[in-house]
Amino acid sequence: MIYEQSIREVVIKMPFELLKLPYSFDALEPVIDAKTMEIHHDKHHAAYIAKLNDAIAKHPELVNKSVEELLKDINSIPEDVRTAVKNHGGGHANHSLFWEIMTPKSGKPSETFVSEINKVFGSVDKMKDLIVANGMGQFGSGWSWLVVSGGKLKVYATANQDSPLMSGDIPILGIDVWEHAYYLKYQNKRDEYLKNWWSVVNWETVERNWENVQN
Ligand code: MN3
Numbered sequence: 001m002i003y004e005q006s007i008r009e010v011v012i013k014m015p016f017e018l019l020k021l022p023y024s025f026d027a028l029e030p031v032i033d034a035k036t037m038e039i040h041h042d043k044h045h046a047a048y049i050a051k052l053n054d055a056i057a058k059h060p061e062l063v064n065k066s067v068e069e070l071l072k073d074i075n076s077i078p079e080d081v082r083t084a085v086k087n088h089g090g091g092h093a094n095h096s097l098f099w100e101i102m103t104p105k106s107g108k109p110s111e112t113f114v115s116e117i118n119k120v121f122g123s124v125d126k127m128k129d130l131i132v133a134n135g136m137g138q139f140g141s142g143w144s145w146l147v148v149s150g151g152k153l154k155v156y157a158t159a160n161q162d163s164p165l166m167s168g169d170i171p172i173l174g175i176d177v178w179e180h181a182y183y184l185k186y187q188n189k190r191d192e193y194l195k196n197w198w199s200v201v202n203w204e205t206v207e208r209n210w211e212n213v214q215n
Contacts, residue, residue, distance in 0.1 A: 015056060015063055016049045016092055018042075019099075027104045031196045033185045041099065044180055048091030048161070055084035067093045071165040090161035094143055094174055101173050101209075103202035113207045120153045130155045132194040135177045144194070146173035146206070148213040172209035173201070 021041055026034035056062050059078050062070065062085075070077060070089050077085045109117065114124060121127035127146070134157040135144035142159045147169040157177075158164065164171040175197055182193035 015065075016052055016067065018046050018049050019096070021099055023102075023104060028102060028200045031200045032102075032182070036180075036182065036184045039184075040176075040180060041095075045091070045095040048088045048095065051084060052088035052092050055081040055088065067096075068165055071163045072168070074166045086166070087161050090163040090166070093163050093165065094161055094171075094176070097171055097174055097209075098176055101202045101205050102200045103205075104200065106199055106201055107203045109203045109207055113203075113210060116153060116210075121155075127153075127155065128198055131173075131175065132191070135175055135194045136191055138177050141178040144175045144177055145169075145171050147171050148210065151213075153210075170209075170213045172213070173206045 018041075021037070024034075025037040025041075028037060052067070058081055062077070062081075067089050070085050071093055074082065074086055109124065117124050117127050121130065131144050131146060134155055138144060138157040138159065140159065142157055142162070144157045145155060145164055147154050147156070147164045149164075149167075149169040154169070156164075164174075175194060177190060177194070182190065186193040
């Protein structure tokens with residue numbers, strides 16, 4: 001009985017699980033093809049979660065923390081699992097955001113949000129250009145971000161699965177520039193992927209992420 005109970009606890013406490021996509025694999029066609037979405041979500045994201053759970057299992061004191069808490073406080077994570085939490089926790093957080101900020105019904109940012117974007121970047125198009133340029137400039141794998149940093153919108157790229165949370169920033173939009181995110185359809189044409197990506201951006205969610213930081 002005790003054995004069964006402990007198994008049950010492990011199952012309940014296993015903190016991270018793969019959520020279903022909020023749309024079908026082919027919903028973002030032709031910008032992102034169904035096969036890429038399926039492999040990206042079911043294989044890549046699932047693997048980050050499995051490896052994050054493996055790392056956390058070695059340190060029961062980490063079990064009840066959210067992935068955001070783990071990343072914000074990355075330097076306090078025990079050294080033997082710190083790199084695993086950075087890479088796989090980052091992978092989990094980054095992809096969870098990525099799925100949510102895409103949609104087949106892109107919409108438009110509100111006037112309030114646009115005026116904040118204009119204040120910082122000049123225009124929405126200029127902001128997009130910077131995010132594309134940062135994605136192009138990221139050598140190898142990484143992400144191009146729109147974050148809130150000290151209350152202000154900011155763009156930059158990170159390598160690998162490094163999360164802006166690790167530098168105290170809040171990511172509100174991030175584009176995956178790992179080859180697994182676009183290679184089947186775009187091959188070496190990362191610029192085309194980055195430019196096309198804007199037609200599947202979920203402005204409503206990005207804006208909600210921005211508002212949540214203010215409150
Ligand atoms: Mn990815």
